[in-house]
Amino acid sequence: MLMEAVARPDALTIVETLKAELAGAGAIETLKIMHSLPTDEQGVAFRLLAKDHALALFEQLDTDQQHRLLRSFTAEAATEVVEALAPDARVRLLDELPATVATRLIDALSPAEREATNTLMGYAPETAGRIMTPEFVSLRGTLTAAEALDRVRELADQKETIYTLYVTSPARVLEGVLSLRELLLADPDAVLADVMSRPVVSVVTDADQEKVAHLLQELDLLAVPVVDKERRLVGIVTVDDAIDILEQEATEDLYDNAGLADVTSGEADRSSVLISGSLWSIWKVRLPFLLITLVAGMLAGLVIEGFEEALESIAAVAVFIPLIMDMGGNVGTQSSTLFARGVALGHIHMSQFRRHFLKELRVGLSLGLLVGTISGVVAGVWQGLPLLGVAVGLALVAAMTLAALLGFLVPFVLIRLNIDQAAGSAPIITSIKDIAGLMIYFSFVSLFLAHLT
Amino acid sequence: MLMEAVARPDALTIVETLKAELAGAGAIETLKIMHSLPTDEQGVAFRLLAKDHALALFEQLDTDQQHRLLRSFTAEAATEVVEALAPDARVRLLDELPATVATRLIDALSPAEREATNTLMGYAPETAGRIMTPEFVSLRGTLTAAEALDRVRELADQKETIYTLYVTSPARVLEGVLSLRELLLADPDAVLADVMSRPVVSVVTDADQEKVAHLLQELDLLAVPVVDKERRLVGIVTVDDAIDILEQEATEDLYDNAGLADVTSGEADRSSVLISGSLWSIWKVRLPFLLITLVAGMLAGLVIEGFEEALESIAAVAVFIPLIMDMGGNVGTQSSTLFARGVALGHIHMSQFRRHFLKELRVGLSLGLLVGTISGVVAGVWQGLPLLGVAVGLALVAAMTLAALLGFLVPFVLIRLNIDQAAGSAPIITSIKDIAGLMIYFSFVSLFLAHLT
Numbered sequence: 001m002l003m004e005a006v007a008r009p010d011a012l013t014i015v016e017t018l019k020a021e022l023a024g025a026g027a028i029e030t031l032k033i034m035h036s037l038p039t040d041e042q043g044v045a046f047r048l049l050a051k052d053h054a055l056a057l058f059e060q061l062d063t064d065q066q067h068r069l070l071r072s073f074t075a076e077a078a079t080e081v082v083e084a085l086a087p088d089a090r091v092r093l094l095d096e097l098p099a100t101v102a103t104r105l106i107d108a109l110s111p112a113e114r115e116a117t118n119t120l121m122g123y124a125p126e127t128a129g130r131i132m133t134p135e136f137v138s139l140r141g142t143l144t145a146a147e148a149l150d151r152v153r154e155l156a157d158q159k160e161t162i163y164t165l166y167v168t169s170p171a172r173v174l175e176g177v178l179s180l181r182e183l184l185l186a187d188p189d190a191v192l193a194d195v196m197s198r199p200v201v202s203v204v205t206d207a208d209q210e211k212v213a214h215l216l217q218e219l220d221l222l223a224v225p226v227v228d229k230e231r232r233l234v235g236i237v238t239v240d241d242a243i244d245i246l247e248q249e250a251t252e253d254l255y256d257n258a259g260l261a262d263v264t265s266g267e268a269d270r271s272s273v274l275i276s277g278s279l280w281s282i283w284k285v286r287l288p289f290l291l292i293t294l295v296a297g298m299l300a301g302l303v304i305e306g307f308e309e310a311l312e313s314i315a316a317v318a319v320f321i322p323l324i325m326d327m328g329g330n331v332g333t334q335s336s337t338l339f340a341r342g343v344a345l346g347h348i349h350m351s352q353f354r355r356h357f358l359k360e361l362r363v364g365l366s367l368g369l370l371v372g373t374i375s376g377v378v379a380g381v382w383q384g385l386p387l388l389g390v391a392v393g394l395a396l397v398a399a400m401t402l403a404a405l406l407g408f409l410v411p412f413v414l415i416r417l418n419i420d421q422a423a424g425s426a427p428i429i430t431s432i433k434d435i436a437g438l439m440i441y442f443s444f445v446s447l448f449l450a451h452l453t
Numbered sequence: 454m455l456m457e458a459v460a461r462p463d464a465l466t467i468v469e470t471l472k473a474e475l476a477g478a479g480a481i482e483t484l485k486i487m488h489s490l491p492t493d494e495q496g497v498a499f500r501l502l503a504k505d506h507a508l509a510l511f512e513q514l515d516t517d518q519q520h521r522l523l524r525s526f527t528a529e530a531a532t533e534v535v536e537a538l539a540p541d542a543r544v545r546l547l548d549e550l551p552a553t554v555a556t557r558l559i560d561a562l563s564p565a566e567r568e569a570t571n572t573l574m575g576y577a578p579e580t581a582g583r584i585m586t587p588e589f590v591s592l593r594g595t596l597t598a599a600e601a602l603d604r605v606r607e608l609a610d611q612k613e614t615i616y617t618l619y620v621t622s623p624a625r626v627l628e629g630v631l632s633l634r635e636l637l638l639a640d641p642d643a644v645l646a647d648v649m650s651r652p653v654v655s656v657v658t659d660a661d662q663e664k665v666a667h668l669l670q671e672l673d674l675l676a677v678p679v680v681d682k683e684r685r686l687v688g689i690v691t692v693d694d695a696i697d698i699l700e701q702e703a704t705e706d707l708y709d710n711a712g713l714a715d716v717t718s719g720e721a722d723r724s725s726v727l728i729s730g731s732l733w734s735i736w737k738v739r740l741p742f743l744l745i746t747l748v749a750g751m752l753a754g755l756v757i758e759g760f761e762e763a764l765e766s767i768a769a770v771a772v773f774i775p776l777i778m779d780m781g782g783n784v785g786t787q788s789s790t791l792f793a794r795g796v797a798l799g800h801i802h803m804s805q806f807r808r809h810f811l812k813e814l815r816v817g818l819s820l821g822l823l824v825g826t827i828s829g830v831v832a833g834v835w836q837g838l839p840l841l842g843v844a845v846g847l848a849l850v851a852a853m854t855l856a857a858l859l860g861f862l863v864p865f866v867l868i869r870l871n872i873d874q875a876a877g878s879a880p881i882i883t884s885i886k887d888i889a890g891l892m893i894y895f896s897f898v899s900l901f902l903a904h905l906t
Contacts, residue, residue, distance in 0.1 A: 031671065035799065060672060149637075156634050163616050163633070163675075180616070180633065181609050184602075217700065218484065219513060220693040222616075222675070239692050240673040243699065247670065250703030251794055257710060258790035259783050282816055283823075286787050290824055293783050297776030298831065304775070308768045315764040318771045319757045322887055323750030325778060330712050330746050330883075334739050337711035341704055346488065347729070363735055371743055378751065430783075434775055 019048050030057055034065075043072030055084045063096045070097075079108040086160055087113070088133040088241065091120045095130075120235075128212045129205035131245070132226045132235030135160040138168045141175055141193035145186040152180065161238055164223045167196045172232040174200055174225055202227050205234060210249050213242035214346075253344070257337060259289030259426050289426070296431035300325075300438055307442035310449055316383045317445050320392050321438065323375060327396055328403040328437040331367060332429045335360060335407025343415065350415065356408065364404025365397070372396035387448040395441035402440075403433045472501050483510055487518075496525035508537045516549045523550075532561040539613055540566070541586040541694065544573045548583075573688075581665045582658035584698070585679045585688030588613040591621045594628055594646035598639040605633065614691055617676045620649045625685040627653055627678055655680045658687060663702050666695035667799075706797075710790065712742030712879050742879070749884035753778075753891055760895035763902055769836045770898050773845050774891065776828060780849055781856040781890040784820060785882045788813060788860025796868065803868065809861065817857025818850070825849035840901040848894035855893075856886045 030049070034042055034057065046054055046069060058066060058081055070078050070093075082090055082105050094102040094117070106117055116134050123129025137159050139148050148165070156162050165183060167176040176196030178186075186195045202225045203212050216224055216239050226235040261284070304311070304321070311317055339356075342348035348356060372393040380389020410428050483502070487495055487510065499507055499522060511519060511534055523531050523546075535543055535558050547555040547570070559570055569587055576582025590612050592601050601618070609615050618636060620629040629649030631639075639648045655678045656665050669677050669692050679688040714737070757764070757774070764770055792809075795801035801809060825846040833842020863881050 036802075153637050156638050162637075184606050184615075185609050217693075217696045222692075239675075239696070240670075243670045243692070243696055246696065246700055247703070250700070250707070251798070254703070254707060254710065254790055254794055257707065258786045260787055260790065279815065279819055283820070286784075286816070286820060287823070289787075290780065290783055290820060293779045294776070294824060294828060297773075297779045298828075300775035300779075301772040304772045305769070308772075311764070311768040311771055315761045315768075316758070318764050318774065319754040319761075320750075321771065321774050322753035322757070322778060322891065323747070325775060326746045326750045326753075326883065326887065327743065329782075330743060331739075333711045334713055334742075337707055337713070341707055345704070349489075359729075362732065363739070366732055367736070367739060367743060370740070371747060375747060375751075430779065434779065438775065 031060060034061070042069055055081065059085060059089050063093050066093050067096050075104075075108075079105060083109055083113055086133055086135060087116045087120060088131055088160075090117055091130065094121065095125065123205055126209045127205060128203045128207040128209060128226045128237055129235070131209050131212075131241055132205075132237050133160045134235045136164075136166060136223070136225070136233070136236040137162055138166045138172070138233055139192060140170075141167045141191065141196065143192050144188065145183055145190050145192065145195060146188035148183055148192055149188075152183070160236070161223050164221075164236070166200075166225055166233055166236075167192050168233050174202060174227050174231055174233040176200060177225070200225060202231075202233075203237070204229070209237075209245050210344075212237050213245040213249070214344075216242040217246065249344075253340065257333075257426055259286075259293075261285050261288040293430065296434055299431065300434040303435055303438045303442065307446060310442060310445050313449060314385070314388070314445075316385065316388060317442075319383065320375075320379055320388075320441070323379075323392070324395055324399055324437045324441045325434055327371060327375075328399040328433040329430065331364060331400045332403035332407040332433045333426075335364070335404045336411050336426070336429055337407075339408050339411050343411075350412075353412070357405070360404050360408040361401065364401040367404070368397035368400035371400060387451050388445070391441065391444035391448055394444050395437070398440045399433070399437035402436055403429075406432055484513060487514070495522055508534065512538060512542050516546050519546050520549050528557075528561075532558060536562055536566055539586055539588065540569045540573060541584055541613075543570055544583065547574065548578065576658055579662045580658060581656045581660040581662060581679045581690055582688070584662050584665075584694055585658075585690050586613045587688045589617075589619060589676070589678070589686070589689040590615055591619045591625070591686055592645055593623075594620045594644065594649065596645050597641065598636055598643050598645065598648060599641035601636055601645055602641075605636070613689070614676050617674075617689070619653075619678055619686055619689075620645050621686050627655060627680050627684055627686040629653060630678070653678060655684075655686075656690070657682070662690075662698050663797075665690050666698040666702070667797075669695040670699065702797075706793065710786075710879055712739075712746075714738050714741040746883065749887055752884070753887040756888055756891045756895065760899060763895060763898050766902060767838070767841070767898075769838065769841060770895075772836065773828075773832055773841075773894070776832075776845070777848055777852055777890045777894045778887055780824060780828075781852040781886040782883065784817060784853045785856035785860040785886045786879075788817070788857045789864050789879070789882055790860075792861050792864050796864075803865075806865070810858070813857050813861040814854065817854040820857070821850035821853035824853065840904050841898070844894065844897035844901055848890070848897050851893045852886070852890035855889055856882075859885055 030053070034045060037045055042065070046057070049057060058069070061069065070081070073081065082093070085093065090113075094105065097105070106114055106121075109117060119134070120130060120132070135158060137152060137155050139151060143151065152162050152165065163180045165178050165180060166174060167178070169175055176193070176198040177200045178192065178196045182195060182197075201215070201219060201221070203215065205226055205228055207226075212224060215221070216237065221239065223236045223238045225233055226237060228234050339348060343350070372395075375396050376389040376393020378389075379392040380386040383389070406429050410432075483506070487498060490498055495518070499510070502510065511522070514522065523534070526534065535546070538546065543566075547558065550558070559567055559574075562570060572587070573583060573585070588611060590605060590608050592604060596604065605615050605618065616633045618631050618633060619627060620631070622628055629646070629651040630653045631645065631649045635648060635650075654668070654672060654674070656668065658679055658681055660679075665677060668674070669690065674692065676689045676691045678686055679690060681687050792801060792813075796803070825848075828849050829842045829846020831842075832845040833839040836842070859882055863885075
């Protein structure tokens with residue numbers, strides 16, 4: 001798109017306008033301008049920025065935008081940008097790139113940056129080790145507060161944060177933590193070992209990234225230290241990364257609930273691909289769940305076919321198929337959403353299975369009794385067939401109770417099996433509740449059939 | 454529960470065990486122990502903690518836990534705890550309390566804290582003004598870096614954060630910002646006005662809290678300044694509050710999508726009420742959507758009743774009702790989720806209505822054509838009625854295209870009308886797609902009826 005633009009007489013004007021816009025823009029405006037441009041023009045805008053400004057901006061872009069920008073750069077410019085990124089931001093970007101591109105970029109890094117990068121890449125994806133930065137400030141406990149402050153000043157330029165400081169032994173074992181605030185307030189002659197807090201909240205390298213993010217959130221921390229099996233401090237996870245992880249997790253949950261398959265890696269990637277991507281990339285995400293639904297819908301149809309005799313005797317039976325299906329579906333979705341979110345927020349403990357099961361049973365049953373009674377009366381009066389009303393009512397009580405329990409049980413079983421619960425729950429619950437609900441309904445109808453006709 | 458326990462011989466043991474457990478526990482363990490206790494015992498555990506430790510812990514609890522704990526305190530103890538909270542945490546708690554309790558607590562505060570609280574309570578809920586803290590560090594631009602550092606040391610104890618420092622004019626107008634890191638690295642004799650950055654990213658007091666949180670996330674800030682209409686600095690919103698807001702927003706979106714009504718105020722409150730609350734409190738949240746579904750299901754039934762003639766001629770027509778309903782529903786949910794999330798993440802711009810509409814039209818149509826073709830062939834062969842297959846196929850193409858467009862249009866219209874889009878979308882889309890899908894299906898069946906029988 002840009003190449004065409006350059007060939008047109010107003011291309012220079014576009015560049016000049018962009019340059020003028022960017023010159024006066026603060027951080028948000030620049031981001032907004034970048035977001036509003038097509039990818040090719042983003043590359044131009046990027047090159048128009050002052051170098052420091054450009055690198056700071058690059059770190060703030062989504063990984064997929066970074067990826068697209070990178071492709072518009074020369075190999076040399078790309079290496080320079082990747083070299084300048086913080087190690088954790090670099091790993092996040094490399095994770096999104098095709099393996100060959102990633103390898104080439106890693107090879108082109110300076111030895112020190114390459115080593116840091118390879119270390120992080122060695123940890124499993126979505127663990128504390130993979131997302132941490134090795135750029136933390138660690139100090140000896142024997143330093144005085146004044147010496148420590150001088151040391152912080154020396155290191156301030158190279159470290160991701162200087163607001164949380166870690167005290168380690170000569171063997172790099174984590175011994176204590178203190179905030180820069182505490183250091184500033186401490187008696188300059190006090191020894192760090194006496195000023196620092198302990199025990200230190202820390203996570204191990206293979207801790208799940210979501211758990212780490214929740215920990216930072218729950219304890220209102222700016223950073224959490226990551227230690228290896230020997231309690232040696234190897235990195236820190238900072239709050240800005242925790243926010244991104246929590247948002248990504250929330251988006252995944254929403255998408256999983258809505259039946260959008262997880263075929264691309266990052267959250268940002270997925271959302272923008274789903275909106276602006278090619279039809280094929282959208283199909284890959286939306287079609288799997290629709291095909292499962294297709295099979296489930298056909299199976300539900302098979303149930304109806306099995307009771308065609310009842311339908312042929314009384315066509316009015318078909319009138320309540322939508323009600324039975326919708327009601328079970330909604331109760332099931334409510335239960336599975338509450339359960340999944342309750343686990344994520346720590347309000348549900350997997351150990352209290354029996355208590356939660358009984359609660360959900362009572363909720364499903366009570367909702368079923370109420371809605372079933374109303375529907376049964378309406379159905380009976382409407383169709384002038386009291387027994388059909390009884391069948392509708394009883395079917396709703398049974399289907400809604402079952403749906404509530406399934407909504408709770410399916411995610412529970414998936415969590416126990418260590419399968420990401422949200423991803424599998426929606427299609428399974430939809431299929432079971434449709435088929436079971438219709439089976440229950442038609443069974444009651446068949447039971448009453450002799451009296452109905 | 455505790456009173457009974459005290460009456461039993463092992464009650465003292467329980468208290469002693471708790472005391473021993475808490476004594477050795479760090480911040481996370483204490484939080485975990487608190488979470489695991491019934492409310493009455495939480496009160497006891499709380500009183501067993503050292504005072505500083507107890508107050509720090511109180512700030513970290515959810516507002517509903519704070520609320521319940523507070524009720525177990527004497528009036529005096531409650532006032533003391535509320536007085537010790539940071540102004541923004543205090544306002545968050547007061548927002549959750551019954552008005553009479555809140556007023557009594559505010560009246561009991563010291564004059565300075567009461568004034569700070571009343572100022573914040575004067576801003577509309579869910580705005581920057583309501584969630585900000587007035588405890589920020591502001592400095593004059595004429596100070597040298599060394600003088601500024603001394604001033605920061607003096608203020609460090611009373612301020613929420615000292616890591617972001619604000620430079621203001623004598624009239625309190627926000628002039629610039631600098632981080633404590635920049636201050637430490639600056640030449641001690643340099644004047645702040647020369648060291649600070651500008652323009653400063655800031656928000657106004659009535660900015661929506663979610664927008665503020667997204668801004669902090671997007672720019673990786675630790676705090677964002679809040680200014681009034683005259684650009685006077687009146688408070689800051691810190692990153693720990695931003696995380697909580699983003700998580701609350703994500704939970705709301707999930708719940709709204711799952712048809713859980715918004716009858717309680719806070720997210721934490723809602724999740725724990727929905728899991729551990731009384732049946733009545735759960736009914737209030739879950740029943741509204743189920744009653745809407747009841748009406749929608751009955752209306753869908755009305756459509757089927759209108760085509761009873763067709764059903765009576767060929768009962769096999771009923772076999773594909775579940776398929777039509779499920780498919781439209783799933784496509785609609787996919788579209789509305791993508792649209793709502795895309796807007797939240799900034800990937801969809803309301804101004805590009807036409808582009809997104811056409812895209813969604815193409816996506817819905819292409820998915821409909823594929824699924825419709827497969828389903829039509831299967832249906833025709835299965836029932837031995839090719840024309841029924843054609844009706845099923847055509848109905849799916851139409852219903853899925855319509856559902857995709859509705860999934861996009863309904864949230865779009867609700868956003869334009871300034872109604873919280875997620876809350877209203879799910880029931881509206883469910884109702885329309887059910888009724889429209891069945892109408893389309895039966896219309897095709899009726900059209901072919903003469904040839905089918």
